[in-house]
Amino acid sequence: MCDQPYPQAVIFDLDGVITDTAEFHFQAWQQLAQKLGIEIDRAFNEQLKGVNRADSLACILRHGGQEQVWPPEARQQFMTEKNDLYRQLLANLTPADILPGILPLLAAVRAAGCRIGLASVSENAPQVLASLGLSDRFDFCADARALSHSKPHPEIFLTACQGLGVDPRQSIGIEDAQAGITAINANGMYSVGIGATLTEADYRLNHTGELAWPDLLAHWQAAQVCPDTLITRS
Known part of the structure; x- marks a missing residue:
C-alpha cells in the first residue's frame, strides 16, 4: 500500500486571499x-x-x-x-487585516513540512507582507517586476514553483480570481478557489475562513493518482 502523499508546496495569491487590498x-x-x-x-x-x-x-x-x-x-x-x-x-495596513483562516493555515502548512510561496502580480507585495508581519512566513515570493505575462498566463505560478524548487504537479495554488485559477490549472497544479462565482477550481470555498489544512490536504490527496490508497473527500 503506497503512502498518502503530501504536496511539496502551497502557493498563495495575495489580494483577496491573504489580505483584502x-x-x-x-x-x-x-x-x-x-x-x-x-x-x-x-x-x-x-x-x-x-x-x-x-x-x-x-x-x-x-x-x-x-x-x-x-x-x-x-x-x-x-x-x-x-x-x-x-x-x-x-499605509494603514496592519496584521489585523490578515484574512480569517490564513494564519492557522500558514502554521499548519509549515508544520507539515511543505514549502510556502507567493504568486502575486502586485509589485507592492513585499511592502504588503511586511505591513502584515508575514515576510518570514514565505520561502519564496515571485517578483512581479520580472514577469513577461500577467495572469491568466501561468508564468507567475511556474516562477514560484521554480523558486521553491518544487514540481507544479505536486503543488497547491490558492486564488480568489478567475484569471488566477486559469493560471494555476495551466501549470498542472491543484487549484483552490476562494469565492462563490469561481469556476474550474479543483476545490472551491466561499471565503478564507473555510480554509482548514486537514480538509485541504484530504481533497488534494483524493485527487492524486495512488491506486492502493483511497481517500474520502470531506
Whole structure:
C-alpha cells in the first residue's frame, strides 16, 4: 500500500486571499479613471482582479474608448499615479487585516513540512507582507517586476514553483480570481478557489475562513493518482 502523499508546496495569491487590498486597488483606479473622464464601478473592477497594472490600465482605457488616445509615456505616468494612490491607502495596513483562516493555515502548512510561496502580480507585495508581519512566513515570493505575462498566463505560478524548487504537479495554488485559477490549472497544479462565482477550481470555498489544512490536504490527496490508497473527500 503506497503512502498518502503530501504536496511539496502551497502557493498563495495575495489580494483577496491573504489580505483584502482589492478595495484599495479599486479606489485608486477609480480616482485615476475619473480624472480621465472614465466611469468604472465595482462590477467592472472584477475584471481587474489578478491582472497586472499595465493590463488593468489598458482595460480601463478600452472601456472608456481611449485605448488609442494615450502614448506609452502617458500610460506610464498614469500607472505611476495609480500606484502612488494605492501606496497611500496601504499605509494603514496592519496584521489585523490578515484574512480569517490564513494564519492557522500558514502554521499548519509549515508544520507539515511543505514549502510556502507567493504568486502575486502586485509589485507592492513585499511592502504588503511586511505591513502584515508575514515576510518570514514565505520561502519564496515571485517578483512581479520580472514577469513577461500577467495572469491568466501561468508564468507567475511556474516562477514560484521554480523558486521553491518544487514540481507544479505536486503543488497547491490558492486564488480568489478567475484569471488566477486559469493560471494555476495551466501549470498542472491543484487549484483552490476562494469565492462563490469561481469556476474550474479543483476545490472551491466561499471565503478564507473555510480554509482548514486537514480538509485541504484530504481533497488534494483524493485527487492524486495512488491506486492502493483511497481517500474520502470531506
